Amino acid sequence: MRYPGTLLPLQLDGVAFTAGGRTILEGITARIEAGPRTVILGPNGAGKSVLMRVCHGLLAPTAGAVKWNAPDRPGRRRQAMVFQRPVMLRRSAWGNIIYALKLAGVARKDRKRRAQAALERVGLSRLAQSQARVLSVGEQQRLALARAWAMQPEVLFLDEPTAGLDPTATGEVHRIIQAIHDAGTKIVMTTHNLSLAKYFADEILFLNEGQLLEQASAERFFTQPASAKAQAFLCGELLWH
Ligand SMILES: Nc1ncnc2c1ncn2[C@@H]1O[C@H](COP(=O)(O)OP(=O)(O)OP(=O)(O)O)[C@@H](O)[C@H]1O
Incomplete structure (x- = not known):
């Protein structure tokens, strides 16, 4: 259901990002709805992090448009992002959250x-x-997730949040992300990890070489991938070069 004041859906219309003469993202059109856990999946270097930064507003697209249903008002950010490597201030754990609030x-x-x-x-x-x-x-x-959660965001972007963590820490982070989802926040997460995507995703956006090749339910994507590139990726063939 869509409410007039909600941030979602997010509509990407022909989004492109070029830097230093290189095309990183090209012609991305997608609609991200409230509800399902969305995973942006693709090999290393596909442009997942850049796409997420463009959605979050950290990078401006060089072409196309990023349209929120009801954009944030100044001083009231309703979307948050957690990065691969947490960025902490030189303060206590408590101080980091209080300062962000x-x-x-x-x-x-x-x-x-x-x-x-x-x-x-x-x-x-x-x-x-x-x-x-x-x-x-x-x-x-976990602190980065707590800090983001304290903001009570409508949308939480997570860029490979378990990269480099051991299995125990990974499990804890997954549990927290699931709890944030259960509490009603829309989760959009990037990963190149197939098992994580299978375990977590309701919906997949499959990105390869800066192009969005598929947007499908996780069930459909994993059983009947529509593109040859996605089939190759699911078979473990590296598309990265
Ligand atoms: N701000 C930027 N300006 C220019 N180029 C960038 C920028 N950020 C990333 N890139 C380049 O864009 C390409 C895609 O990077 P990105 O980090 O989005 O890939 P990814 O799919 O998230 O990969 P990984 O799974 O390895 O994190 C890379 O070649 C990277 O060097």
């Missing part, structure tokens, strides 16, 4: 409650006063 314009009286709840949800309450930058990479990624 302050920047987002959240009233002082609500910041403490939201930060507490977010740290609890990711199991980091006991490390609230630890310096964020000395936490393990897995803990920092």
Whole structure:
């Protein structure tokens, strides 16, 4: 269902991104709806991170348009992004969340409650006063998720959030992402990892060499991929070059 004030759906119309004479994204047209867990899947270098940054507004497309149903008003960001490597300020775990909430314009009286709840949800309450930058990479990624979750975003972009994590940390991050989804936030995640996509995705956007080759339900994509490139990717043939 679509409400007049909601950010979604997000419509990409002929989005392209070129840099230094190289075409990174080309002619991407897609519609991202509220609800399903969307995974942007493709080999290394396909342009997944760039596409996500364009959607999030960190990069401006060099052609085409990125249209939100109801764009953010100044001072009220309703979409958040978590990067492959967490970016933490030189503050405590607690301070990182409080500062982000302050920047987002959240009233002082609500910041403490939201930060507490977010740290609890990711199991980091006991490390609230630890310096964020000395936490393990897995803990920092959980903190990054807590910080994003505290914003109560309508859409959360996740760029390979478990890259480089050990199996335990990976499992914890997956559990948190699932909980954020269950709480009603739209998840859009990039990965080149087939097992993760199979486990997590409701919908796949398959990207290869900067082109969107398929947008399909996960079930359909994994059983009947429409493009030869997707078939090759699913068979483990590397398209990357
Ligand atoms: N801001 C940028 N300006 C110019 N080129 C960029 C920029 N960001 C990434 N690239 C280039 O665009 C190409 C696609 O990069 P991107 O990081 O989006 O791939 P990816 O599909 O996310 O790969 P991976 O799975 O390895 O993370 C790469 O060749 C990269 O060097």
